[in-house]
Amino acid sequence: MVRVRFAPSPTGYLHIGSARTALFNWLYARHYGGKFLLRIEDTDKTRSEKKYLDEILTDLRWLGLDWDEEPIYQSERFDVYRASAEELVRSGKAYREGEAYIFRIEKGRTITFDDMIHGKVSVNTDDIKDQVLIKSDGSPAYNFCCVIDDAFLNITHIIRGDDHISNTPKQILFYEALGLQSPQFGHMPLIMGQDGAKLSKRHGGVAVEEYKRQGFLPESLVNYLLLLGWSPGDDRQIISLSEAVKIFDIKDMRGVQAKFDLQKLRWMNGEYIAAKKTSELLPLIKKQIADAAKEIPPDDKLAKVIDLYKVRIKTLSEFIPMTDHFFSDVYTVEEKGVEKYLKPAESKMILRQFADRIESLSEFSHENLEKTCRTLAEEKGLKTAQIIHPTRVAISGKTTGAGLFEMMEVLGKEKVLERLRMAQGA
RNA sequence: GUCCCCAUCGUCUAGUCCGGUCCAGGACAUCAGAUUUUCAUUCUGAGAACACCGGUUCAAAUCCGGUUGGGGACGCCA
DSSP, X not given: OOEEEEOOOSSSOOBHHHHHHHHHHHHHHHHTTOEEEEEEOOOOTTTOOHHHHHHHHHHHHHHTOOOSSOOEEGGGOHHHXXXXXXXXXXXXXXXXXXXXXXXXXXXXXXXXXXXTTTEEEEEEGGGOOOEEEEOTTSOBOHHHHHHHHHHHTTOOEEEEEGGGTTTHHHHHHHHHHTTOOOOEEEEEOOEEOTTSSXXXXXXXXXXXXXXXXXXXXXXXXXXXXXXXXXOOSSSOOOOOHHHHHHHOOGGGOOSSOEEOXXXXXXXXXXXXXXXXXXXHHHHHHHHHHHHTTOOOOOHHHHHHHHHHHTTTOSSGGGHHXXXXXXXXXXXXXXXXXXXHHTSSHHHHHHHHHHHHHHHXXXXXXXXXXXXXXXXXXXXXXXXXXXXXXXXXXXXXXXXOOSOHHHHHHHHOHHHHHHHHHHHHHO
C-alpha cells in the first residue's frame, strides 16, 4: 500500500514549488490507490502561525488536492522525538552536548540509495558531520523528526525537492540506527525562474495565492505544474487531473531543473477559460469584481459580456479593465484611439449618420445593427471599417474588444446613442 | 572550498533505459501569410536545439570518460 505525505511548514504561504511537490505526491498516491497524508512541520513555534496553515490548506483544496487522514503536528510530538533520542544515547549512537542530543556519524562508509528519479546516488559519510537530533531548546532537528514521523506514518515513498537530496543519507543513517526500514526516495528538481535564478516575485509570483488572485484557474495551474518535469509521453498539453491520475508515474519524471514560463501558463489558462461554460465563469468573475471592490452587475448582463470576452482573456482579472465600459460610464479611454477615430470631422459626421439610423431601429439586435451599418456604408460609398472603428471608440473608449455589433447589443440602445452623441461633441 | 544532482529549439518537452526508423517530433513564445469590423480565436507556413572534447562502435542525441556550464547541499532553518 502506497503511503506518501506532503509536509508543509506553516511559516508562510504555499509556494508554487511546494504545490508542485504536493501535486506529484498526490498523483502518486491516487495512481496507485494509496494514501496522501499531511504532516505539519511546526517545530519552530515562533515562526509557525495558524493563519499560514489555514491558507496552505485552503490552497491545497483549491488546487484539488485532497488528503486522507487527519494531519499530524510535529509540535505535539516533542516527547516522542526526545524518547527516541534518549534511546540512541543509551545505545551509544548519539551523545549529549549540554541540552542537545547529537548523532555520531560513523566515518568511512558509503551510503547508497536508489532514487526513483535519479537512480543510484552515493555519498561518503566522511562528508557528513555529526548531526543534531534535539536542539538545546528542546525542539527536534528537522532530519530527525522527519524520520521518526515518516516511520510513524508508515510512509512508503518520499517524493520531495532536490534540495533534500543531501539530507537523505543522513536520514538513512537515522532509520538504520533506529532499526527502521527506509522508504523509497524520489527527488525532483526544483523550479527556477526564466533567468535560471531561484523563482521569485519578479518571475510572476511565488505563492499559489498570488496566482489565484490574478485570476488563474486551479485546473490550469495544476496542468502547467504537471508538465514541469513530467510528460505524458505524447504531444498532449491539456491534461485534466483525473486523466493525470491514470497515466502518471514518478518514473517518467525528468531529473532536470525546469524554468517557470509565465507565458505558457497564461496560454494554458486562456484555454481553460475559453473552454468553460459561461455559467461556470460567472461566479468566478463576480468574485474578481468583488475583490476589486467594484459593483457587481446583474447576472444576466454579466453573463452576456462574459460570453463575448471569455475567448480573449488569459486571466480572470483581465476581464475587468477590458469590459469596464459595459458597466459604468466611467471607463478607460485610449487617447490615441480618440485622436485617430473621433477627432476627424469626417468621423463625427459618420457617427451622426449611424446614430440617426439605429435610432429608428425597432429591434436593437446585432444582426440589425450590422445590416444598418453595411447599408449605410454602401449608400455613402464608405468601407464598413470607416464606421466601425469610430463607433467602437465612441462607445467603449477602446480600439480593440469583442465584435462591435454584439457589443452594441449588450450595451443597449440608450447607452449606445448617448455615447455616440457625446462623441460628436468631443 | 568540499560533496551531490543535471545538460535536446528562447522556454516546457518527446526521443536516451534496450545505439541505426532522428540531417531530431510536439507545445508555448517569435515572425510571415489567410480569415475577421478591431483584438482574440481559427488555419497555413517559417526560423529555432542534441553544450564542448575525446573514447567505444560499421553506426551515438542515445553508451563511457573528461571539460565547461547550471542548480542544490554543507544550520542547534525547515
